[in-house]
Amino acid sequence: MILPIIAYGDPVLRKVGSDIDKDYPNLPELISNMWETMYNASGVGLAAPQIGLPIRLFLVDTTPFSDDEDLTLEEQKQLDGFKKVFINAKIEEETGSEWAFNEGCLSIPDIREDVNRKDTITISYLDENFKQHSKTYDGLLARVIQHEYDHIEGILFTDKLSTLKKRLLKGRLANISKGKINVEYRMRFPSLKKGR
Template sequence: MVLPIILYGNPILRKKCLDIDFSFYENRKKINQLIKDMFETIHKVKGVGLAAPQIGKNIRLFIVETPYLEEKDIINNYKEVFINAKILKTYGKKSKFNEGCLSIPGIMGYIKRKSNVIIEYFDQNWKKQKKTLTGICARVILHEYDHIEGKLFIDYFSYKKKKIIEKKLMNLSKTNSL
């Protein structure tokens, strides 16, 4: 099922998300269905990542799939589920990249992020993982991770850029979802 995407202005996008308690079988079934729906949603909108707050859920869950990423020569269809993710370390040179967000349509901006990330999480099979990711893949993960921490990519904009987009943001905040 394609899920509605929550837009800028909804308070859930600014909340730090809660860990998922998957000790109960029923929770696992619900989360697995939610993951399936999230992938269906990003396929429909041709996104590369989606975090639970963007669909109205205050839980530490995000997905990444990159078939619609323009940099196909850099990364070839990376797909992963991140449950209860924790970033252990970011490192490397910071680079700029023009980012956008499904929850803030029509707004793009160059964001500086570190080029490497070490992240610990549970995958879709509820197995604990620890991975080091680099380049554009690290960038997508950092963007989605920000969502479960209550941050948005526009938080990294300069004061001047924030003033330029202020009216667009106000208009978006009057809309509930896509």
């Protein structure tokens, strides 16, 4: 089932997610709905807060990035078919040089900005079968994971922009939270909640 994606301005996007256990209600169905929602919106990652749940769950499928001609063959291979569920994730370490990449977010449609992030991360997490993993990722893979991880920490990519950039985007961000935007997928806007 395709779920509405929560727009910028909703308090759920600012909550630090809670850990979950394997008895979390309807977890397989929730994960399946999140994949369907993400693909419907042409995303490469989706975190539970973006569908209104303040829990430590996100998923990533970087396959769409794998046909980018600016990437090396090795990078394309790394991204192709990388599809994972991350539960109760914890970034243990971020290393390497910071580098800029143009990021966007399904909760903040039509805004893309260069964001600086460290090149390499080590992350521990549970998969959808609650098997424990600890992995190191770098490059674009690390960036996508960092972006989604930020969501379960209550952080948005716009938080990482300069004060000037934030000021310049203020009006556009306010319009997104009011639903004054054309978007190709289902969204829920905080300023349009029932009863207001």
